[in-house]
Amino acid sequence: MSLLVREALLAFRRAPLLSGLSITTIGFSLYAVGLFALVAVNLREALREVEQRVEVVAYLLRGTPPEAVAQASQDIAAFPEVARVAFISEDEALRRARQELVEFRDAYRDLKVNPLPASLEIQLKDGYRDGAHTAAVAERLRGYGFVDDVRYGREWIEKLDRLRNIAGVVGLTIGLAFAAVAVVIIGVTIRITVLQRAREISIMRLVGATNGFIRGPFLVEGMLKGLFGGLLAIALCYGTYLLFRGQAELATSGIVFLRSPQLGLGVVFGVLIGLGGSLVSVGRHLRNV
Amino acid sequence: MSLLVREALLAFRRAPLLSGLSITTIGFSLYAVGLFALVAVNLREALREVEQRVEVVAYLLRGTPPEAVAQASQDIAAFPEVARVAFISEDEALRRARQELVEFRDAYRDLKVNPLPASLEIQLKDGYRDGAHTAAVAERLRGYGFVDDVRYGREWIEKLDRLRNIAGVVGLTIGLAFAAVAVVIIGVTIRITVLQRAREISIMRLVGATNGFIRGPFLVEGMLKGLFGGLLAIALCYGTYLLFRGQAELATSGIVFLRSPQLGLGVVFGVLIGLGGSLVSVGRHLRNV
Amino acid sequence: MIRFASVYKDYPKGAALKNVSLHIAKGEFVFLTGHSGAGKSTILKLVYGELRPTAGDVRVSGFSIGDLSPHDLPRLRRRLGVVFQDFRLLDDRTAEENVAFAMEVTGARADSIPAKVMRVLTQVGLAAKASAYPPELSGGEQQRVAIARALVNDPTILVADEPTGNLDERATRGVFQLIREINAGGTAVVMATHDLDLVRQTTYRTVELREGGVVFDSGVDEGSDTTEGLE
Amino acid sequence: MIRFASVYKDYPKGAALKNVSLHIAKGEFVFLTGHSGAGKSTILKLVYGELRPTAGDVRVSGFSIGDLSPHDLPRLRRRLGVVFQDFRLLDDRTAEENVAFAMEVTGARADSIPAKVMRVLTQVGLAAKASAYPPELSGGEQQRVAIARALVNDPTILVADEPTGNLDERATRGVFQLIREINAGGTAVVMATHDLDLVRQTTYRTVELREGGVVFDSGVDEGSDTTEGLE
């Protein structure tokens, strides 16, 4: 066991250049994956910001008693999908209209009575802002007697749904593609280093080393390379993140970095690739000698 | 010269596995770059779609004579920034308001006179949809005597501006990062293959080959590997594109592929990397032997 | 110990061995001689299982080379000591580490290794070069590392392919003396050599090959099976 | 032709040559002998510029090895034919291609190459193995490919490190005869060897090394400069 690790570490000392190159390759391959993950995470973050604007508005019949509205507000706030309920009075609606909608400045200037209805503005919780949940909430709101009409920008929400789906599919597929790129490149690198050491392996076999004995240090070495490569990739990603953070804060609400579990996953991925790559390469090689 | 190419091609025949692995690495590295380029191009395409909604609206004073409006429309259509001008009459405005804005259904039902103004809706050309140009157009519109007010969603356009800037900076930097990844990985691959052939090179020198004589075939070989790697990357990108096109058409207005000049650039990039990588690796090696 | 029965070995480009039958008893010392390209190394490679016979049967220390399982191959090789014609040293390990590696492979106790390794290196006259890497050694020094590696596990059979080709007369005498001592201790020795002086000095059995066939064998009981049962 | 003046060569782990002075005239034949590790290969490596002297001056065919420019190194080597102790063949080229490569390097006309290559391979007795790769050749066959490669460019100096170490008596005689013929044609030969039989057979000048110093030189005019002007 100690022999195993010692041999693996010796391999680094014996061929420092080649080991360094392999680690660099693994690191940069995983960096490509990490960069993509960074972009994807931040796009999703941006999408979430947009999503937060999803709301359902229930217009109330003129003359609904305030107690009924207050009671309903409480009920609605207790819906599992609902995050917040806000009551907008008729006066408030008029004030907003005057402020926001230029087309109507003139129109409202001359009005004797306020034609605008009061309404309840309902914000949904994270994860409930898709078409199906929104429609369900709207349906339930329509059940209240004093609700005249319910609006929630069906088209807009359905667009969001589609966007989410596409982003999910595209993100997943391209992410997998990048991961595949990393796996291929890393596998190839390990294969090349094993080829490089074909003579060494054949000599080991000639003096009576078993396949397991030969394979062991290679596997440990592969895992270590994967580990170092993964850590290098994280360092590179973090550098990139720092580079952007300053700029991004000026323009948007800032960017986020990958979270620890995601980073951990990346390193484990690196180690597994290193291990798998060594296993395949050495295994195939041992059969051939 | 024929010796040069013959030697380079022989290298492929002599070490088919290693050559294949190098080409695969180069191909997949460039594929990562290409994937990113695909995503970037399509995001830009999506941004352009959003941009097309940018418009400037000039509200006209009540009672403006139609001839004046027609004349102004022609003038405005001739502005270098302007793509299209549409006249929206007062009646048309009311019709739209009734249809689109539920809050005002009731309000307008009882109206005796139409309070809404007529307007000119002006669409800008590609490349003029940023804050500065839009503001300039708006300013000029205000110069007309019969224009009451000009609106163009300043906030929205400024957001677009910022988005464009960020997308540009992020795209460029991440693109460069990916390119750097590709360059590093490819350089490393070539270095490894040269290391692999260190013995060969030293023997060549021992029998009296000049550095140029040794370097030549390596450079041609590197260029060929870069070429093949570039073509492989294009094939992979196109495969990915085909994979997505079907799905994407269901949901959005479709995705686009890279254009020929971009593809050509990718291949040239591959060849140059192959050449440069060989030059550096072999050069450094020759100095050391 | 070693038995070749009507062995043929074809390479893609021609036959290297034709109908070779040979029996080497436990503890015997045999010289393999013959022209360059006669097939000496091919016979030795069959003994240590780098090659498989095209036809015929090769048995070494109870293992049948023709259908040796991947599991048995290392077990066979640990009983052999092999000096390769081209040395086959690991270039990135010192002389000492090269020899030690052959012991580690057998699972020898770690604390017993260094002393044993130094003893063998001293026997071949290389104690002073223990920490040199093969590219830092002269041709003869590399050859002696290869010999030390072959001896370090006290093999039951020593297979030596031209072990004195790069040695001067004095070193040759020293190494040959060492090999004779090993043989006296009960190890069978098969040694391919071009050095006919060496062959003539002794009365050991000599097998001469020509174009892949045995043309002379000074051993008397060739083909007899009497000692086979002792293996 | 070749002149060593008070040459020292230190390796990181010790001195290999100590104050070696040696002059080899045009067309001369010199044996280098000595124990394993005495410094024979080191002297030859200095001659073909694989090593630089630590101190002292080495001049070969008008080039000063100590400060040879990268541009002159190939020019020097093309005038030499070198047989390396460990052969140094390109494993992924056939015997024929290995020999041809040494000619291509000199810029020889492409159509003159195949005939010349086959002639030299025939001289060393390897015409039948022309299309075999080194790993498919026996030790002695590889050595003869290395010799053919050294001879193919009609060198003015032939440097041979143990060129018969892997050859049987008959092949040794053949190769040695060939080298003598080359020498008769005016090529200087420096040959390191352990084969004292070979040395004793002839009356060629013999230089014996011990621990990095020259202890015996049968050449009479050692140190005289009379032939130097002819180089």
Ligand SMILES: Nc1ncnc2c1ncn2[C@@H]1O[C@H](COP(=O)(O)OP(=O)(O)OP(=O)(O)O)[C@@H](O)[C@H]1O
């Ligand atoms: N891998 C191979 N593929 C094809 N032919 C081979 C291979 N190995 C050896 N040969 C051929 O088989 C014949 C016998 O080779 P072998 O190595 O056994 O000779 P040897 O007696 O050891 O010669 P030497 O004294 O020169 O080492 C030679 O003609 C050689 O060219």
Ligand SMILES: Nc1ncnc2c1ncn2[C@@H]1O[C@H](COP(=O)(O)OP(=O)(O)OP(=O)(O)O)[C@@H](O)[C@H]1O
């Ligand atoms: N690269 C090197 N680094 C350190 N020491 C070296 C190196 N090359 C050779 N030596 C040492 O220098 C001494 C002379 O070596 P050299 O190869 O010249 O011997 P040689 O006379 O050719 O011996 P042989 O007959 O065994 O080939 C030896 O002791 C050797 O260990």
Ligand SMILES: [Mg+2]
């Ligand atoms: Mg042999």
Ligand SMILES: [Mg+2]
């Ligand atoms: Mg030597």
